[in-house]
Amino acid sequence: MLKKKIWKPFAGIVFLITLASAALVAFALIYIDILPEKYLLLFLAFEAGALLVAALLLYVGLRRKRSRARQVRRVIGFFLCILLVAGNFFAASVLADLGRTKEAVGDRHEHVALVGVYVFHSDAAQTLADTASYRYGVLGGFEKGTSDYALSELAGRLGGAIDAQEYETISEAVTALRGGSVRALAVNQNYLDLLSESEDFGSLSEELRLIETLEVPLGVSSGSEEDSSSSGTGTSSSAGALFGSRLPTKPARSEQPSAAEKVEKDKCIVLYLSGNDARTSALTTGRSDVNILMLINPATDQILLLNTPRDYYVPNPALGGGMDKLTHCGLFGTYNSMAALEGLYDVEIDNYCQINFSGFIKLVDALGGITLDNPRAFYSSSGYFFPEGEITLDGEHALSYGRERDAFGDGDLARGRNLMRLITAMIDKAKGSGTSLLTSYPAVLESLGDMFATDLSSDEISALVKLAIRDLSEWEVLSTSVSGDGGIMRTASGGEVPLYVMRPDVAQVERTSALLDRFLAGERIEQDDLG
DSSP states (O other): OOOOOHHHHHHHHHHHHHHHHHHHHHHHHHHHSSSHHHHHHHHHHHHHHHHHHHHHHHHTTTSSSSOOOHHHHHHHHHHHHHHHHHOOOHHHHHHHHHHOOOOOOOTTOOOOOEEEEETTTTTTTOOOGTTOEEEEEEEEEEHHHHHHHHHHHHHHHTTTTEEEEEEHHHHHHHEEEEEEEEEEEEEEHHHHHHTTTTTTTTTHOOOOOEEEEEEEESSSOSSSHHHHHHHHSSOOOOOOOOOOOOOOOOOTTTTTTOHHHHHHHHEEEEEEEEEEOOEEEEOOOOOOEEEEEEEETTTTEEEEEEOOTTTTTEEEETTEEEEHHHHHHHHOHHHHHHHHHHHHOOOOEEEEEEEEEEHHHHHHTTTTTTTEEEEEEEEEETSEEEEEEEEEHHHHHHHHHHHHOTTTTTTTHHHHHHHHHHHHHHHHHHHHHHTTHHHHHHHHHHHHHHHHHEEHHHHHHHHHHHHHHHTTTEEEEEEEEEOOOEEEEEEEETEEEEEEEEEEEEHHHHHHHHHHHHHHHOOOOOOGGGG
C-alpha cells in the first residue's frame, strides 16, 4: 500500500474527483428540474452520505501505525470513489440527454404540409418536367397560401410560370381534372384522402398517379397582416416567408395559468391527444384520427380519458363554423381541432400532444411494448389476430389494434375504446417501470424525432414529468366516450360531396360536459359516474 506521504495527496485527488462528479450531477438535476423536491433531497442526502463514508474510509487512521484493517479500509474507500465517479458520470450523461430532449421537444409544432402533383394513370407524364406545359388545378380559399407556395416551387423547378386554375373545393378540382379542364393537380395530399371517403370519388386513388411531393413549411402566411388579424381564429406568420399555410393559432387567455403553474397548485390540467393519420417520417398536418382529451387531477391522482369519434359532426372553426367531421378539423392544424372540441364540451384545453402513426410505433417500442386486457378476439384489417384476454403488443401490433374498426359492429366507437385501452396500458407500463422511467425517458422522446409535436414548453414538460414521478404508482385511469347516430351529410371541407358523419347524441354530450366540469372542479370521479 502507498506510504503516508504519497497516500494523502493521492487520496485527496481521488476524493476531489469524486466530489466534482457529485457536484456535476447535483447541478444537472437542479438545472433540468425533473425530480420532485422530496426525491431531489433524498438523492442529495444519499450523495452526501456516500461522500462522507468515502472520506472516512480514505482518511481515518492516517496517524496510526500501518495495519491490515487500515489497508482494507483504504481499498474499500478507493473502490467506493470509483463507483461513485462512474455512477455520477453515467447519471450526468443521462441527465444531459434528458435536458437536450426536453429542450428539443418543448414547443415543437407541426412542420410541413405535403402537396402532391397528380396526373391520371393513363397520362404520358412520368416526371415533373413532363408537366411543364400542363395546366394545373390548385385549391384556393383556406389553402391558397399552400397553393401559392407550391406554384412558386414548381415555377422554380420547371423554369417558368405555371398555368394554374384555382378551385374552391377539392371535389371541383378533381371534377375539372376528370373533365379535361386541367391536366394535373397540385393539392394538399390530405384532401384527396378526404374524398376517398365518398361514394363518387372512392376509386380516386386508383385513377391518379403521384409524380412529385412538395413540402410546404407551416406557420407562415401569404396573407397580409390585415388579412391575418381579420381571421376569427387568427394566423401565424414568419418573417421573410412569402407563402405558406395559414393555420389557426391558440386563443389568447390572459388569466389562464400555464400547465406548470397548475401542477404547482394541484389544479387540473387538460391535454388534447391527437393522432395524425400520416405514416411519414415528418409530422404533417392531416386528419386527426385520434381525438382524446386527457384530464389530469393532481389533487385526486386521477386521469380521465375522453374519446370523441373522428366522424363526429361538429362546427369547424377554420371554416366559419360550418358543420364538418371532427377528423377534418385537423386539416387546418391542431389548434383548430382543439377549438372544435372546446366548443363541443365548453371546456378550455391547456395544451396538445400530437403524434403520427410512425411515431406511435416507435413510442410503444421505446417503452418495451405494452400489455392490456383485450375483451374480445378479432382479426385486424392488417391481418393480425388479437386473442381475447391479456395480450402484449409491440409498436406495429399496437397501431393495428388501435386503428381497427371494421371488425366491430359499432366501428369507430369500438376503436375509441381500444385506443383508450392502449393509452391506459402505456400509463401502466410507465407506472410499473419505477426509476427506469428516467433512464428510458430520452429514448422514448428522441425516438419520436419529427413525428411528435406539442405546444408544451420545456418548463411545462418538467412540471408534468415531476408530477408523473411524484405519484407514479398512485394514478387511477378512468375512460369514457361519446357516441351518436350515423348518416350521410355534406361537410364544410368536403363541399358538395356528401360524406358519412356521426351526429352527436346531444344529451350524452351535455352529461359528459357536466362530468368534465365536476372533474375540473377537483371532485373525485368514480367509475359509476361514467355511465
